[in-house]
Amino acid sequence: MVAKSTxxxxxxxxxxxxxxxxxxxxxxxxxxxxxxxxxxAVQSQISMAWYDIVLLIIVYAAxxxxxxxxxxxxxxxxxxxxxxxxxxxxxxxxxxxxxxxVGTYTVISLIPL
Amino acid sequence: xxxxxxxxxxxxxxxxxxxEWLVIFQKVSGLAxxxxxxxxxxxxxxxxxxxxxxxQQQWNAIxxxxxxxxxxxxxxxxxxxxxxxxxxxxxxxxxxxxxxxMQWFGIGLPKPSRxxxxxxxxxxxxxxxxxxxxxxxxITIIFIILATYDVFGAxxxx
Amino acid sequence: MAxxxxxxxxVETIKIKLPEIKLEKKEVIFKxxxxxxxxxxxxxxxxxxxxxxxxxxxxxxxxxxxTQDPTLAVRYSCRMGICGSCGMxxxxxxxxACETKPYDLGTSTITVEPLSNVPPVKDIVTDFDKxxxxxxxxxxxxxxxxxxxxxxxxKEYYPQTEEELDNYLQFSYCIKCGLCYSAxxxxxxxxxxxxxxxxxxxxxxSADSRDQGAELRLKLVDTDNGVWSCNYSxxxxxxxxxxxxxxxxxxxxxxxLLTGRKR
Numbered sequence: 098m099v100a101k102s103t104x105x106x107x108x109x110x111x112x113x114x115x116x117x118x119x120x121x122x123x124x125x126x127x128x129x130x131x132x133x134x135x136x137x138a139v140q141s142q143i144s145m146a147w148y149d150i151v152l153l154i155i156v157y158a159a160x161x162x163x164x165x166x167x168x169x170x171x172x173x174x175x176x177x178x179x180x181x182x183x184x185x186x187x188x189x190x191x192x193x194x195x196x197x198x199v200g201t202y203t204v205i206s207l208i209p210l
Numbered sequence: 211x212x213x214x215x216x217x218x219x220x221x222x223x224x225x226x227x228x229x230e231w232l233v234i235f236q237k238v239s240g241l242a243x244x245x246x247x248x249x250x251x252x253x254x255x256x257x258x259x260x261x262x263x264x265x266q267q268q269w270n271a272i273x274x275x276x277x278x279x280x281x282x283x284x285x286x287x288x289x290x291x292x293x294x295x296x297x298x299x300x301x302x303x304x305x306x307x308x309x310x311x312m313q314w315f316g317i318g319l320p321k322p323s324r325x326x327x328x329x330x331x332x333x334x335x336x337x338x339x340x341x342x343x344x345x346x347x348x349i350t351i352i353f354i355i356l357a358t359y360d361v362f363g364a365x366x367x368x
Numbered sequence: 369m370a371x372x373x374x375x376x377x378x379v380e381t382i383k384i385k386l387p388e389i390k391l392e393k394k395e396v397i398f399k400x401x402x403x404x405x406x407x408x409x410x411x412x413x414x415x416x417x418x419x420x421x422x423x424x425x426x427x428x429x430x431x432x433x434x435t436q437d438p439t440l441a442v443r444y445s446c447r448m449g450i451c452g453s454c455g456m457x458x459x460x461x462x463x464x465a466c467e468t469k470p471y472d473l474g475t476s477t478i479t480v481e482p483l484s485n486v487p488p489v490k491d492i493v494t495d496f497d498k499x500x501x502x503x504x505x506x507x508x509x510x511x512x513x514x515x516x517x518x519x520x521x522x523k524e525y526y527p528q529t530e531e532e533l534d535n536y537l538q539f540s541y542c543i544k545c546g547l548c549y550s551a552x553x554x555x556x557x558x559x560x561x562x563x564x565x566x567x568x569x570x571x572x573x574s575a576d577s578r579d580q581g582a583e584l585r586l587k588l589v590d591t592d593n594g595v596w597s598c599n600y601s602x603x604x605x606x607x608x609x610x611x612x613x614x615x616x617x618x619x620x621x622x623x624x625l626l627t628g629r630k631r
Contacts, residue, residue: 102590136270222460
């Protein structure tokens with residue numbers, strides 16, 4: 098059983114990482130959101146290897162941060178003993194894995210080698 | 211007598227302080243962003259053909275054919291949603307950074323000290339905390355202005 | 369040297385100018401949220417009362433009980449902010465009835481409600497069982513490794529420096545009135561949350577240089593329902609009548625857990 102403080106330490110580490118990487122991800126929507134999501138802009142973004150690595154870091158950091166946060170909120174709002182805690186743990190791990198697997202599978206093949 | 215029932219709270223107590231608003235925002239934005247993350251990764255990955263079927267048609271079909279298609283007047287619902295998510299992200303990030311600095315490194319927390327009774331200043335009202343909280347509010351406002359220009363600039367003729 | 373025998377000097381010292389006490393009267397309406405345990409429901413009742421600028425809410429409630437409605441249930445003991453029995457929500461904020469003057473609140477209608485986040489017993493009286501059991505659950509006492517020594521005569525004391533005392537003194541003023549517990553939005557959200565009072569005491573004892581049980585105590589609060597449920601809304605510290613600042617204590621515990629340093 099992992100101590101909650103260890104989970105939270107990683108929650109904060111991933112939070113600090115995300116301030117940088119999500120900041121970069123959002124900065125690429127500047128100066129026009131519409132233009133930044135048009136195909137030529139997207140193509141130029143994903144063709145940069147370093148940007149793909151930023152995306153990969155976001156996928157990993159965000160999925161941990163979000164799933165730990167989701168777990169915290171669910172365990173705060175609902176109480177159902179050990180069985181419920183296990184259910185929430187399994188649920189957030191499954192959701193986190195879904196994000197990580199789909200995200201990694203997509204981004205890995207985008208990286209220009 | 212029902213032992214389990216609790217006296218319901220007076221919400222007014224929580225709606226008049228910036229600290230309490232920040233807690234509400236942190237929780238609500240966190241939940242919204244967690245759910246958004248799942249949807250965003252799945253949607254964008256599909257639009258990118260999971261990296262293996264990278265075509266403009268696929269991208270346009272998912273992004274402009276589905277997500278950005280519904281409109282309220284001239285505004286795309288998808289773009290509006292991204293705008294709101296961006297604002298939640300700014301609040302969550304700025305306030306989260308404050309919480310990390312405080313809880314992990316103790317920055318902005320006073321040293322426990324001997325009382326100057328009555329009414330010593332409680333730590334949430336100390337100057338350092340005020341600076342923190344107003345910084346969060348200012349960063350969020352600046353972000354909202356930039357995001358409004360970014361998403362609706364062309365529509366608003368900025 | 370001052371001449372104590374000088375009659376002039378002694379007359380001078382006796383002339384102490386006492387501050388003038390001005391009694392001002394005012395009629396206010398007390399709107400009280402009462403709980404009927406038999407019907408299991410709340411209802412509001414209004415009482416008109418003339419108060420002075422020196423009347424406390426507790427005085428007023430007792431006067432209502434004496435002169436208007438003997439069925440009104442109020443819990444109190446010391447009447448001077450020490451016992452922590454008369455906590456209630458006054459004009460929307462949890463306060464001690466014995467330390468709050470209706471005159472100072474400046475409103476002509478004063479609302480009085482039982483403390484929130486705790487079960488009601490009757491009228492303004494609430495049940496503190498869970499609150500006290502939360503307090504007890506963090507082992508709020510000195511834990512020594514040399515247990516045998518506790519039952520023998522002490523040959524020497526445990527000296528503490530001023531600095532060591534200052535580390536925890538502020539948090540030892542808690543009177544367990546439950547105002548912080550009632551005000552905390554996270555206690556409302558998370559019914560199993562230990563609450564600001566218990567967690568502040570976990571810090572108070574762990575920060576004591578005489579204590580050797582910090583490791584054990586921190587393990588007890590390093591849980592979802594322990595310190596990590598706190599989001600630093602700070603409401604607890606703002607309503608504390610003794611300026612204990614539980615929010616600060618909880619953050620100190622978090623810092624201890626994250627950095628591994630005791631202080």
